[in-house]
Amino acid sequence: MAVKASDFRKNLFTLLDRVARGDRVEIDYKGAVIVVSAVRPMASKLSRLKQRDILRVPAEALIDSDAREFESEWDSGNRETRF
Numbered sequence: 001m002a003v004k005a006s007d008f009r010k011n012l013f014t015l016l017d018r019v020a021r022g023d024r025v026e027i028d029y030k031g032a033v034i035v036v037s038a039v040r041p042m043a044s045k046l047s048r049l050k051q052r053d054i055l056r057v058p059a060e061a062l063i064d065s066d067a068r069e070f071e072s073e074w075d076s077g078n079r080e081t082r083f
Contacts, residue, residue, distance in 0.1 A: 005029040 001015075001023060008015060008027045015025050015036075022041035027034040 002026040002028060002033075 001018070003011070003015065003025060005027055008025070019025055019036050019038050020042040022038060024035060024037040027036065
């Protein structure tokens with residue numbers, strides 16, 4: 001992507017986000033072309049998630065749950081978590 005220096009200045013953070021994702025930006029400044037590219041592109045947010053082995057409810061409660069029972073409890077205002 002090629003931009004003029006004034007446009008680069010106006011959209012600095014947007015263009016830097018694109019560079020961080022792996023795009024290459026060419027800036028035309030007084031006849032010289034300056035290339036901005038990431039040495040190591042930024043990883044996606046999903047790839048940076050850490051796996052956690054934690055459930056707020058017992059796993060059996062998920063298997064034995066009945067969606068209708070849950071919805072009726074939710075509609076009645078009973079939002080307490082039972083363990």
